[in-house]
Amino acid sequence: SPTTSFDGVNNRDSVLPPDVNGDVGPNHYVQWVNLSYAVYNKSGTRLAGPLSGTQLFSGFAGTECATSNDGDPIALYDELADRWMLSQFALPSYPSGPFYQCIAVSQTGDPAGAYYRYQFKISDTKLNDYPKFGVWSDGYYMTMNQYTSLSLQWAGQGVVAFDRADVRERVPDVS
DSSP states (O other), X not given: OOSOOOOOOOOTTOOSSOOEEEEEXXXXXXXXXXXXEEEEETTSOEEEEEEEGGGGGTTOTTOGGGTOOOOOOEEEEETTTTEEEEEEEEOTTTXXXXXXXXXXXXXXXXXXXXXXXXXXXXXXXXXXEEEEEEEETTEEEEEEEEEETTTOOEEEEEEEEEEHHXXXXXXXXXX
């Protein structure tokens, strides 16, 4: 039987299907359901949230990640760096492109603390749907289903690698 059980984030945004994602670190659990995420301690006490995915990117002025809360969320704990990686896509002109992936990497091992934030344009013409991530010593690796914009026809699988040291140690200038 489980050692701890508690209620997490519900489908408060009424998005169907409810895309549920979460991960556990040494002291915390982070759960993201569609457009909202929350941070809990391992006893189940909510420490932050539920918050809109765009709140993670607030202050990241001039970016689609700061204004587009589109979902397909990912929460991963990077145990090699003691950091949290949270991500969702941004589809500001759906079903037309461009299509973006928003990534936030915690500055410390505290998922309720400050984050480095990044916006990556994945494509002008292919939607980066259903992204999945893996963490390795040299990078964050993402796979995705791709669909052509407007017609939403299958366009194959996509793979992207993000340099782990780069996204952990600097904040890009987006001005």
